[in-house]
Amino acid sequence: MSKNDAKTADIGSEKGLKRRDFIKKATTTTLAATAVAASSFPKPSLSQGRMKWRMQTTWPKNFPGLGTGANKLAEFIGRASDGKLTVEVFGGGEIVPAFETMDAVSSGTIEMGHGAPYYWKGKVAATQFIASIPFGLNALEQNSWLQFGGGQELADKVYLELGCKFFASGNTGVQGGGWFNKEINSLEDYKGLKMRIPGLGGEVVKAAGGNVVNLPGGEIPPALSSGAIDATEWVGPYNDLAFGLYKSAKFYYFPGWHEPATLLDNFINLKAWDGLSDDLKAIIETANSYANSYVINEFVANNNASLDTLVNKHGVVVKKFPDPVLDGLGALAGKVIGDLAAADPLSKEVLVSIAKFRKQSIAYAKFSEQAFYNARGLPFKWVDL
Amino acid sequence: MSKNDAKTADIGSEKGLKRRDFIKKATTTTLAATAVAASSFPKPSLSQGRMKWRMQTTWPKNFPGLGTGANKLAEFIGRASDGKLTVEVFGGGEIVPAFETMDAVSSGTIEMGHGAPYYWKGKVAATQFIASIPFGLNALEQNSWLQFGGGQELADKVYLELGCKFFASGNTGVQGGGWFNKEINSLEDYKGLKMRIPGLGGEVVKAAGGNVVNLPGGEIPPALSSGAIDATEWVGPYNDLAFGLYKSAKFYYFPGWHEPATLLDNFINLKAWDGLSDDLKAIIETANSYANSYVINEFVANNNASLDTLVNKHGVVVKKFPDPVLDGLGALAGKVIGDLAAADPLSKEVLVSIAKFRKQSIAYAKFSEQAFYNARGLPFKWVDL
Numbered sequence: 155m156s157k158n159d160a161k162t163a164d165i166g167s168e169k170g171l172k173r174r175d176f177i178k179k180a181t182t183t184t185l186a187a188t189a190v191a192a193s194s195f196p197k198p199s200l201s202q203g204r205m206k207w208r209m210q211t212t213w214p215k216n217f218p219g220l221g222t223g224a225n226k227l228a229e230f231i232g233r234a235s236d237g238k239l240t241v242e243v244f245g246g247g248e249i250v251p252a253f254e255t256m257d258a259v260s261s262g263t264i265e266m267g268h269g270a271p272y273y274w275k276g277k278v279a280a281t282q283f284i285a286s287i288p289f290g291l292n293a294l295e296q297n298s299w300l301q302f303g304g305g306q307e308l309a310d311k312v313y314l315e316l317g318c319k320f321f322a323s324g325n326t327g328v329q330g331g332g333w334f335n336k337e338i339n340s341l342e343d344y345k346g347l348k349m350r351i352p353g354l355g356g357e358v359v360k361a362a363g364g365n366v367v368n369l370p371g372g373e374i375p376p377a378l379s380s381g382a383i384d385a386t387e388w389v390g391p392y393n394d395l396a397f398g399l400y401k402s403a404k405f406y407y408f409p410g411w412h413e414p415a416t417l418l419d420n421f422i423n424l425k426a427w428d429g430l431s432d433d434l435k436a437i438i439e440t441a442n443s444y445a446n447s448y449v450i451n452e453f454v455a456n457n458n459a460s461l462d463t464l465v466n467k468h469g470v471v472v473k474k475f476p477d478p479v480l481d482g483l484g485a486l487a488g489k490v491i492g493d494l495a496a497a498d499p500l501s502k503e504v505l506v507s508i509a510k511f512r513k514q515s516i517a518y519a520k521f522s523e524q525a526f527y528n529a530r531g532l533p534f535k536w537v538d539l
Numbered sequence: 540m541s542k543n544d545a546k547t548a549d550i551g552s553e554k555g556l557k558r559r560d561f562i563k564k565a566t567t568t569t570l571a572a573t574a575v576a577a578s579s580f581p582k583p584s585l586s587q588g589r590m591k592w593r594m595q596t597t598w599p600k601n602f603p604g605l606g607t608g609a610n611k612l613a614e615f616i617g618r619a620s621d622g623k624l625t626v627e628v629f630g631g632g633e634i635v636p637a638f639e640t641m642d643a644v645s646s647g648t649i650e651m652g653h654g655a656p657y658y659w660k661g662k663v664a665a666t667q668f669i670a671s672i673p674f675g676l677n678a679l680e681q682n683s684w685l686q687f688g689g690g691q692e693l694a695d696k697v698y699l700e701l702g703c704k705f706f707a708s709g710n711t712g713v714q715g716g717g718w719f720n721k722e723i724n725s726l727e728d729y730k731g732l733k734m735r736i737p738g739l740g741g742e743v744v745k746a747a748g749g750n751v752v753n754l755p756g757g758e759i760p761p762a763l764s765s766g767a768i769d770a771t772e773w774v775g776p777y778n779d780l781a782f783g784l785y786k787s788a789k790f791y792y793f794p795g796w797h798e799p800a801t802l803l804d805n806f807i808n809l810k811a812w813d814g815l816s817d818d819l820k821a822i823i824e825t826a827n828s829y830a831n832s833y834v835i836n837e838f839v840a841n842n843n844a845s846l847d848t849l850v851n852k853h854g855v856v857v858k859k860f861p862d863p864v865l866d867g868l869g870a871l872a873g874k875v876i877g878d879l880a881a882a883d884p885l886s887k888e889v890l891v892s893i894a895k896f897r898k899q900s901i902a903y904a905k906f907s908e909q910a911f912y913n914a915r916g917l918p919f920k921w922v923d924l
Contacts, residue, residue, distance in 0.1 A: 233821035234619055289915050292908060294679065294712070294839060297832060302840035327679070328907040390907070409910035436618035440825035447682060447828055454679060455687035458899035461906055474910060477917060484919035492922040506924050514843035519912050521846055522713040522775070523677060525794035525859060527909035530674050531901060532862060534869035537877040539891050 207241045207426070210259075212252045212269035215245030219392055219456070223324035223418060223449035224268040230441040239434050241266060256421065260317040265426040268323060271309075271419045272353055278315045280500040283508065284308075286416040288358050288487040290508060293325040293415040293450055294523065295515045303511040308504050313419075315500070319427040321442035324418030324449030327457075329410030330394055331475060332387035333378065333403035338475055341482035350374060350386040354491060355412025361486045371397070378402035387412065391460035392453060400464055405473045411483055418449060592626045592811070595644075597637045597654035600630030604777055604841070608709035608803060608834035609653040615826040624819050626651060641806065645702040650811040653708060656804045657738055663700045665885040668893065669693075671801040673743050673872040675893060678710040678800040678835055679908065680900045688896040693889050698804075700885070704812040706827035709803030709834030712842075714795030715779055716860060717772035718763065718788035723860055726867040735759060735771040739876060740797025746871045756782070763787035772797065776845035777838060785849055790858045796868055803834060 211224045228241040246252030255267040256274050271285040291299060299305040300322055313320035336347060345363035356366045369377055377383045379402045387410065388394045420442050464470040495505040596609045613626040631637030640652040641659050656670040676684060684690040685707055698705035721732065730748035741751045754762055762768045764787040772795065773779045805827050849855040880890040
């Protein structure tokens with residue numbers, strides 16, 4: 155997945171054209187236009203004990219995978235509160251430009267936003283460590299860290315800097331490793347590789363000698379086809395299939411070491427949150443838990459089917475990064491991430507907590523989930539019905 | 540984990556003595572006593588639009604891991620509904636004997652129960668395929684199957700036979716492989732092995748030539764110490780450490796191929812469920828989603844720390860089942876499970892659906908979570924803070 159400032163706004167879309175239109179719309183909106191747009195929507199209203207809130211997402215409305223969790227969140231808040239609190243969902247750019255969603259929530263223009271933590275790294279650097287870290291925790295571990303490893307408290311501390319309450323509200327799981335027109339046989343092959351890969355993953359590829367570029371989504375397929383870039387990452391089989399990237403690249407690499415568990419955030423204006431009654435707070439917390447599971451469940455089910463389609467219908471060549479490459483990238487990731495965290499006390503506090511949880515998680519995964527996956531992947535035939 | 544009829548009630552406990560007391564209490568309660576106990580509790584009451592429900596769990600109240608999800612479920616229902624529906628939690632045996640919890644819910648004596656699906660296999664065989672299947676889905680995939688693979692509809696169909704609405708309400712994740720005093724170097728080593736392992740896993744060990752026994756929890760440590768049994772499975776590092784099994788066995792094997800994702804169920808009397816307003820239905824659905832995540836998050840965090848304690852404090856020798864053994868057990872599991880499902884149309888319907896989801900899940904896991912775990916487990920040093 156991608157994360158960027160509003161200028162190179164890159165938030166995924168099923169269709170290049172649709173996405174390009176969206177980006178254009180989002181990036182050409184001026185601050186003045188924003189103010190007009192904001193004022194043209196009704197302010198939150200409270201009548202007969204019934205509140206109306208507005209939530210803007212950073213992605214287009216109903217965007218597959220990333221956007222459906224926000225819809226479920228709003229739906230369950232309205233249903234569970236019997237209309238005491240209803241949340242209207244707006245796509246990126248509908249109230250303010252997509253990447254000004256946080257400003258709109260921080261300032262109280264709207265009450266809620268839905269996006270990904272690393273979109274806000276320009277405001278508070280530590281948010282990028284809440285999102286997903288190269289070779290860090292996977293979704294299962296990240297959720298456990300949030301609930302039992304002190305993660306929720308740290309995330310709330312980070313979002314306090316933005317004037318917001320934080321909830322995890324979706325997860326992509328391990329992403330795809332990216333679409334390549336050059337083979338990666340050794341770490342040397344990254345030298346001079348022109349790759350579109352944003353965020354921390356991009357910093358690691360840079361450290362490996364790569365020539366990292368940022369492109370809006372719609373420009374990726376032609377750039378890949380023409381050789382202007384050698385490789386790009388996107389999300390995973392579900393979104394990548396819909397985006398048609400298999401038409402422009404020879405190889406689909408795995409695993410997505412750069413984004414093992416990209417978390418989606420629901421951020422709520424802190425004053426709006428603090429003003430809620432306890433029942434509405436409980437409803438929002440459980441509805442976010444529902445959305446958090448719903449999104450990764452949707453990704454897993456659709457990635458399952460989409461990978462099957464990519465390989466068996468479109469003949470995509472799937473390749474694993476060789477272990478020495480992954481080992482080398484892992485070491486570079488440690489260096490890059492450690493340096494970034496050392497420069498910012500709050501980032502460091504988050505990373506120290508995650509690193510501690512990660513150390514035990516690696517040992518336990520080797521005993522449990524990892525070992526089970528490997529055992530289940532052995533050649534035996536299971537049930538034949 | 541274990542699953543059995545009430546006679547050998549085996550539902551885990553931190554302390555052998557405490558557990559034995561509990562089992563004794565549960566198993567010596569007669570039907571007459573049950574009726575008295577049931578009548579000594581107030582019937583669900585409805586006053587001023589406020590309802591009170593009772594939920595009995597199959598485990599002792601507040602039982603670590605297994606029992607805390609039920610508490611969270613009740614807590615969030617009460618909070619989110621602002622007391623419109625409050626659910627009082629009773630431990631196994633407090634209203635009726637633990638394994639009569641389903642009868643009490645089916646008959647409407649109480650409105651809600653919390654347990655594990657395979658406890659009800661004596662009533663409806665297909666429940667054991669909802670719970671966890673040897674070499675089947677892991678928790679991530681099981682949740683995705685339930686929400687996007689037709690699993691919820693099938694589980695509701697299975698629980699309809701019991702007069703109940705079904706919700707997934709917790710998951711142990713991949714369990715431990717068990718505590719052994721004999722090494723397992725080949726499938727041959729299962730011949731004559733005396734092992735306490737209930738359920739489908741037990742059927743597989745039997746098929747491998749094992750001598751499968753059932754013992755109440757409190758009798759396991761002495762039986763293991765005396766050599767009356769050679770091995771036992773239990774839950775995972777968190778509960779196994781608390782139970783002190785490391786004192787009675789030489790080796791802790793992994794992975795728990797027999798229970799890769801044991802699901803906990805929240806079952807609701809169907810008439811009580813159907814009579815709820817939509818807001819309370821939404822609250823119960825999201826509160827169960829919260830509990831479902833909460834339980835596995837608790838297991839992961841505590842298993843992480845407990846495995847560390849077992850290995851680094853108690854010097855436990857952790858061993859992986861050799862791949863040829865796992866491959867052989869996988870083939871036996873397929874045969875055993877296939878035969879069981881073929882004998883029962885509803886079981887077969889569930890298993891066919893799971894097998895289809897599992898096939899794509901295996902391919903996708905090799906591209907995503909499994910490959911990421913393996914990459915992250917390479918020798919590189921990550922951040923050093």
